[in-house]
Amino acid sequence: MLQIENVSLELGDFQLRSLSLHIQNPEYWVIIGPSGAGKTIFLEMIAGIYKPATGRILLERDDITHYQPKDRHIAMVYQDMMLFPHMTVRENILFSVKIRKTYNQDIETKISDLVSILGISHLMERNPATLSGGEAQRIALARALIQKPRLLLLDEPLSALDSMTRERLREEIRKIHKYLRIPIIHITHHFEDVYALAEKVAIMQDGRIIQTGRPEDVFAHPCTPYVAQICGTENIFRGEAVKDGTGSVLNLGDLRIRITAQYSGPVVAVIRSEDIIISVEPFKSSARHTLPASIIDLIPAGPFIRVVLDTGIRMIAMVTRTSSEELALTPGCQVYATFKESALHVIPTGEMGHASRNMTVLL
Known part of the structure; x- marks a missing residue:
């Protein structure tokens, strides 16, 4: 589904170094590592915000290495959600399809399914300023998923939430993954996310991927x-x-x-x-x-x-x-x-x- 082959990138003093990762559909990958390991930059390179200096990125055998972000059909959700404060919840969710002029009746069915899974149907006419952190993160997920992405990237989506809200949102993310059947790459500092969500895990350090595999294998047999x-x-x-x-x-x-x-x-x-x-x-x-x-x-x-x-x-x-x-x-x-x-x-x-x-x- 996703093949990342020997990609490298330099940003000032920081480097991503010869990263390779092969992800099958619909695997759920969690990437863990300390702050400064390059996790967010790696996701942003997959999304097209940064272009690798070497290597290539293939999505469904399509070489997207030099595609613009809008042409990759990849959705990304950040920790800080970035909802538009002047729009209602419904307008926020529909923003991407309206701007791409892809709105149709099928979107109404899809939005109905998404808001049901995420438990946000009662929030549709609310203003983002009135939402809790967990509610805002659910809206950000719905806005990303309404685009029908081929791949979902999650940049520490649960880090700013309290433990009870994190657990509820993990359950909803599991339901979304089962419903959409697309690969997800999720970066985190919380090991609970790995145990609860990951089918595969990758460990990053200093711009490198050190080890990959099933969580139970990596935890039992660390390479360093x-x-x-x-x-x-x-x-x-x-x-x-x-x-x-x-x-x-x-x-x-x-x-x-x-x-x-x-x-x-x-x-x-x-x-x-x-x-x-x-x-x-x-x-x-x-x-x-x-x-x-x-x-x-x-x-x-x-x-x-x-x-x-x-x-x-x-x-x-x-x-x-x-x-x-x-x-x-x-x-x-x-x-x-x-x-x-x-x-x-x-x-x-x-x-x-x-x-x-x-x-x-x-x-």
Whole structure:
């Protein structure tokens, strides 16, 4: 559906560098990365606001690299909505089709469907100044979608909203995606957006795409420590791997962990906090690693508790509040930390490339 092939762009001191991305119809992609990674500029290049210096962009096999934005049939919604204050909600939604002179009776059917999905039929005669943030974002989505775009670009559309409004709008975006069956590229800082919406995820850093794939694959197997941190992994450790004939031993500070994979030399080991099971007795399971630990601290995190452990190194596990109460977890308590070998991901430092710069690793 969308093929982005080795595109590059220079804007002052900033560069997009040899970006490639292939998106099938109707995949929902979420792009994550820190501020300054180039996410918005990347979307604006797809939309035609910027022209790449190298590479090409194909939409449905049509080379649109040098098309004007109006000729690409791509819609983009920004975080700040940019509704016209002198128009009613209805006039805002219909603006693009009126300006393109494509208004017809089919548009009335489409607008009826859209406002129903978005729950905004009661707002049609309102002025944008009277709308809440969530209502305004729904209007901006309807205005973009009434154009019947081939591709929808979302630039942090939920970032300015409160948590309850974000969750409701995520559900409405899911319905819209199912209804329209077009690809969506959504950039965000919120990991909840990835979990709730993404079929594929791309990680950006310094104008590059570092890793792509299904969210569960990228989260479980980050290609660099940077990707692990961006994906919310708290347990990231530098160490040394030594082969011993049957596998390798990971020397992580005062902790030694045996794995079957063959590694040798400096490595970074990562494990997600939710993949560590806490028990007061050795946990009976097929999991390979069970480490005696003492609890350093318990940190509330919404419905969960972050359990800070000393296993020879500092580790963080995540448990529900109910589990914490049932296990009677307290600082100083002796417990066991259990995790599967597949949950421990090892990255040889030679594979890190430029993405390991400026990394803060826990050990």
